[in-house]
Amino acid sequence: MNINDLVRGILNGDKRSIARAISIVENSDDEQRKNIIDKIYDYGNSKIIGITGPPGVGKSTIIGNIAPMLSKSGKISILAVDPASPFSGGSILGNRIRMQENLSKYDIYMRSTSNRLYEGGLSEYSWDIIKILEASGSDFIIVETVGSGQSDIDIMNVADLTCVILAPGLGDEIQAVKSGMMEIGDVFIMNKMDREDAYISIKDIMESLQISNKPNTPVIGLNSLTLDNYESFIDFILKWNGKNTERRNIRKIRQIIIERIFTTYSVYIESVDKNKLLGKNPYDIADDIMRNLDGLKNKYLEK
């Protein structure tokens, strides 16, 4: 398949083309990624919905429930971001397989991507994958993060609407959530409203939002067994108009630059005498490299 056929396939929403393009983006070099993105950049207009929250609160269940409901209002794609740390991989995968089976009757494209070791947060290429899903005609792109580590906070730089999912009975964890997660959520969802302690937990979150100077942030309770109150959440999503394109693009520019500079920087590091490296203070070596940025640039442009 040549690149024009591939792009045509993406723009027509052909799932094989989408999958192929995402694989290229994940596994090829910068030049090939740029090639695809250049051709699709101007297409599409998706609402990007970030779903985050601690493990075990029911994120996958909620996505499995809202995706079919939202599909009445437009085309849905789902991107699930797996953690770089393998410690929490197993159970998540199981949930996602169940979700995928659930969604197979709707015309919903679902994809997983791993976040990488170094650059933190979401997958280095989540921006590109989202762009492909957008160009393929998605009206809503749901991005799920794993609820452990940096992707949970990075999601606010990517999504147009960030939903923090919580559940009663998180114990100690709720304190931690309160200290850091209040600022990233555009809406807070309390799942498992069938539980006795659910209303106290909602009250708790509302108080924390008050303290965090976000008293008007909505808190929505959901019962995922009965689907009680799901229509409020769907309604909120449909009415949400915030766009985050600028922040999303700045984040991506940063990632591209890091990658390019380190492609050339790695060449430099390789060429440094290892004995010199061991004896010398890293701050001094970094100074040397900064002084030689011209050389680095030329090496990059030669490529």
Added chain:
Amino acid sequence: MNINDLVRGILNGDKRSIARAISIVENSDDEQRKNIIDKIYDYGNSKIIGITGPPGVGKSTIIGNIAPMLSKSGKISILAVDPASPFSGGSILGNRIRMQENLSKYDIYMRSTSNRLYEGGLSEYSWDIIKILEASGSDFIIVETVGSGQSDIDIMNVADLTCVILAPGLGDEIQAVKSGMMEIGDVFIMNKMDREDAYISIKDIMESLQISNKPNTPVIGLNSLTLDNYESFIDFILKWNGKNTERRNIRKIRQIIIERIFTTYSVYIESVDKNKLLGKNPYDIADDIMRNLDGLKNKYLEK
């Protein structure tokens, strides 16, 4: 306190000076960090012991037990790295407070540091903090990561000896651990040997090491209730001679460069017309910036 007094304090192992220097490293600019590191870089020779593993396996308990034992052979410092994601913060903190109370009777310095949002893995300044602890005369520096996210893998780039802690009954998680963590451990510790399924879990890990082409990696079972077999672990640590200085320094150089380039890059991004930014493909803007690296360098050197 001026910088020479501060450095003298560090070299004398004065805890107030150490704490002060770490705060400066965490909160000041690159120039001040470099200033301190320049003056202490040549001092000290510590064995850096990384302790990582999934939540709940007993990492803090093990550290609380081995630190006093190791202190018979030299001076101990402990650095606990907290996650950037606040989801898992609460319970960890509690464990650490208990550990700290436990260790207060020994002359052990303990410090927590948060890992930052962006650059992934361990705290951006863990290298500097380790350097300060090293210069203060520590024979052993124990670095604990939280067992969720990227710091668990990054620890192998920092520690001289990486210990992966596991426990029976991790269920699904053990599969994930096996798929990714086998390669980072220099030694695998099976805690909670009082449990019935402990021996099966040890056998399981040994088989995985065989498959991962690391059949000679030691697996040590510990019973943290009775302290059974702790002497084997201590013995292993004392005999370990591997040094990781080169990898640790290369990692740090990389972080310094990222930080410096982005200090100047941020100035550039600020100066870009936001409307232009929104309309343009991030790959093209990154190209522009790469072409202007000279300008960036000059801006940096002017500072």
